[in-house]
Amino acid sequence: MLKIYNTLTRKTEEFQTLEPNLVKMYVCGVTVYNDAHVGHAMSAIVFDIIRRYLEYRGYKVKHVMNYTDVDDKIINRAKQLNEDPLKLSARYIADYAADLKSLNVLPATSNPQVSTTMPLIIQFIEGLIQKRHAYAASNGDVYFSVTSDDDYGRLSGRKLDDMQAGARIEVDEAKTHPMDFALWKAAKEGEISWDSPWGKGRPGWHIECSAMNLAELGEQIDIHGGGNDLIFPHHENEIAQSECYTGKDFSHYWIHNGMLQLGGEKMSKSLGNIISIKEFLSKRSSDIMRMLVLNGTYRAPLLFNDDTLDAAEKNVERLKSALKPASASASGLATDAFSVLDSTRVTAQTNFTEAMDSDFNTAGAVAALFELVKAINTARDNGATNAQLEPVQKVFRELAGVLGLKLEDKKGSSEDEAQVEALIAERTQARKDKNWKRSDEIRDQLKELGVTIEDSKDGTTWKWG
């Protein structure tokens, strides 16, 4: 039985879908105006793992991830670059999609955008006004009235009275209540805008997600996700809008990932302590980023530094060791040794599922993978044949795949590989001649080419990296 921690109730609850075997999951995407960073990668990977696991458990998953392509920051940046805002955002949408692909994040089932959801957004706002949950203000903006929603604050656990005390923002006088938030913003001179019953303007940040949810998944969804920095105000406001509009409970489960920490602080655009996904991937593999996430708890802060990354890299290498074939001289495993291997295949699978079932305990799931690694490697050392190893390796690969790990070795060009093979042939001869000096020279040379070699009774194997 899968259990999920639900931010809404602050409890771990049994997972039950609205419709049998179907999961409707909406995850807040990014605002596209510059390069995405590894904090975004963490979030994307967390929900990719959740999606992959739900599918592994037999659910069909409708996974929606939006792109915010209409926004103040996009407009400002477009102005700086003297570029059309929608062209700018289109560029970064393509860019982010490419980042996700290189991180081995499965594409969402759909990726709605604000700019193409405009009629529904306007219809949504009109509905809220009709139901007296929103009002058109004197300045041309439309605001959501927080006092019209009795439940306002239930996700973040805040009370309107508490919030006013700490509010430092200058309150727009057009608002009835200081916490009222914009559903529609009147266009300033020269800004990109859309026609609406309230004049030219564009949507506020929160309404887009309510509208896109409705368009893509309907009035009620199973899972709504995002970073925990979105709990307030974004998700709080989304709930308010959607539930006031439909009169129904919006999302059953709310899942929030913790923040990636760089030097003890959250990595964020406004703090400027950013490492972009591209920058990361130029130095380390996507598996390393993913392993970093897997080693931690998705809800907790994730430490991103050389130590944690080095450990993640070692973990990935260790996992890969299980995929090596039997040694050439393998003579087969004795019956009792084989039954040990085979029973580990079963128990590891069970442990994996139990870990993932308890609120996506990926660290526990990885531990189950390491059980398999040890069993496979021990079996290989004891002479297991490929026929004996492969069924276990197949399970291992499948489970690693559920976590989205590729476990691929780096590849070089065929010319480079030919060169490496030639050097290794020469070294093999040198070793036969017991010319250790030459043999070690070649090893050093290969190392400089980025090749690691391993000698065994059956010959020399090598890999990039």
Add this chain to the structure above:
RNA sequence: GGCGUCGUGGCCAAGUGGUAAGGCAAGGGUCUGCAAAACCCUCAUUCACGGGUUCAAAUCCCGUCGACGCCUCCA
């Protein structure tokens, strides 16, 4: 100040009432010309601190201290 998450060995970290998973690092060993990898062994009488409940607590309750996030755009 308010809301929330959390504090487990040198590091990352699992574990929510029955006596501390896993990985990294470290030390010893097997194998090897050496190295690397793999394998074997060692590595927390103890879970921020102080009280309490219980036959029994890292796990429940109260308090203290500390960290992080949110309260303003943010994954």
